[in-house]
Amino acid sequence: MEPQERIVSKAHELFMRYGIRSVSMDEVANHLGMSKKTIYQFYADKDALVADVINIEVNEKQVECKMHRQRSENAIHEIFMATDMLLELLTHMNPALIFDLEKYHPAAFKKYNEHKNSFLYTLIRENIDWGKREGLYRDEVMSDVMARFRLASVFLIFNPENFPNSKHSTSTLVSEITDNFLYGLASVKGQKLIQKYKQQRLKTTTL
Secondary structure, three states: OOHHHHHHHHHHHHHHHHOOOOOOHHHHHHHHOOOHHHHHHHOOOHHHHHHHHHHHHHHHHHHHHHHHHHHOOOHHHHHHHHHHHHHHHHHHOOOHHHHHHHHHOHHHHHHHHHHHHHHHHHHHHHHHHHHHHHOOEOOOOOHHHHHHHHHHHHHOOOOHHHOOOOOOOHHHHHHHHHHHHHHHHEOHHHHHHHHHHHHHHHHHHHO
8 A cells, every 4th residue: 555545544544533633643643653754745734634534535425325326226225225324434433523624624624515515415315306206205295305404414413412411322313313304205105115124124133
């Protein structure tokens, strides 16, 4: 692996685990076993390194989302696959990362927001339109409104202030938010399919 690849890979790992503000350039260098001077040969400052890390994270997630679209059986199945991806993300991502981005790294935060408000919004809206065509979602659902609602509700989880001292696990919060979103959209046909996938998931987790 080339030095720059090693640097950004390790920074990505550390930022995701601990947040951005709490990880210094010295700590990145120490974890890599290289001098900070070497890092500065590739990155002028921490802001440049953060920007590269966010580009990698965004690109990886967009590839995963596109794969889910291709592999999904229907619109509801795609939501279940996306929920699994979200749960996986939350197991190794410090929620402080997004707050740190917004407060200390505005350029990288702008990139992340574009991913959220353009790519993710479009993906969700297309899912809703797809479900309506399949008869799984109600025809009268306003696709644009519900796509924005889905985005806002999911990102509630990334702000620890929204659930201070929560008695509920992250997976419970994600499931509750997703259930309310899906059942709010679903036709009778769609509700039966939701139950099918929930039962499949229950069997998988109890094996």
